[in-house]
Amino acid sequence: MDHLQPYQGILPSVGKHCYLDPSAVLVGDIQIADEVSIWPLVAARGDVNTITIGARTNIQDGTVLHVTRKSQNNPQGNPLIIGEDVTVGHKCMLHGCTLGNRILVGMGAIIMDGAIIEDDVFIGAGSLVPPNKTFESGFLYVGNPAKKVRPLKEAEMAFLKQSAINYIDLKNDYLQE
Numbered sequence: 001m002d003h004l005q006p007y008q009g010i011l012p013s014v015g016k017h018c019y020l021d022p023s024a025v026l027v028g029d030i031q032i033a034d035e036v037s038i039w040p041l042v043a044a045r046g047d048v049n050t051i052t053i054g055a056r057t058n059i060q061d062g063t064v065l066h067v068t069r070k071s072q073n074n075p076q077g078n079p080l081i082i083g084e085d086v087t088v089g090h091k092c093m094l095h096g097c098t099l100g101n102r103i104l105v106g107m108g109a110i111i112m113d114g115a116i117i118e119d120d121v122f123i124g125a126g127s128l129v130p131p132n133k134t135f136e137s138g139f140l141y142v143g144n145p146a147k148k149v150r151p152l153k154e155a156e157m158a159f160l161k162q163s164a165i166n167y168i169d170l171k172n173d174y175l176q177e
């Protein structure tokens with residue numbers, strides 16, 4: 001698969017039953033767990049640090065994933081860690097941040113270095129999450145800069161998991177093509 005490219009001899013590693021669109025470009029030290037889907041025109045570069053994508057997560061069209069290198073002031077740099085059952089909407093930018101499980105990142109959102117998004121968080125479309133902020137489990141955040149709006153409703157909490165299931169079903173259809 002030529003959309004998987006090595007950097008310094010390291011190729012992305014891909015789990016079982018994943019769907020990687022042929023137009024996605026994935027470079028270097030990227031660990032992709034089982035049942036993940038990566039949609040058209042995603043660009044992910046695990047070159048100057050690592051990217052980890054947890055099981056059943058979907059990364060939608062046009063999203064960019066990148067990381068920050070290690071330096072004297074920042075000895076670990078900023079890897080990008082994305083948990084399980086996460087939906088990353090169309091055209092997002094996730095840079096050197098850490099996401100827990102069952103998160104929805106709305107379309108066009110930007111999450112910057114060192115930000116931590118706890119489990120079960122909904123981030124509204126077009127939001128900007130500044131560096132090193134922590135977003136608390138169970139809340140909706142919206143805006144630029146993104147602010148806590150309210151606790152998630154029961155239906156929204158359920159949708160976080162359902163969205164991941166929907167994308168597993170969809171990628172299974174694509175795998176049949």
Ligand SMILES: CC(C)(COP(=O)(O)OP(=O)(O)OC[C@H]1O[C@@H](n2cnc3c(N)ncnc32)[C@H](O)[C@@H]1OP(=O)(O)O)[C@@H](O)C(=O)NCCC(=O)NCCS
Pocket residue numbers: 060087088089090105106107122123124125126127142143
């Ligand atoms: C934030 C969101 C969850 C709606 O939440 P809600 O509580 O139902 O909000 P409402 O639609 O009732 O709108 C409440 C206010 O927030 C505003 N608003 C809604 N979404 C917003 C957003 N993403 N950013 C900024 N403001 C937003 C509305 O304009 C409204 O403002 P007003 O009170 O001045 O009229 C939704 O708009 C959203 O962003 N969903 C993300 C969808 C997505 O990207 N999915 C991924 C695709 S796969």
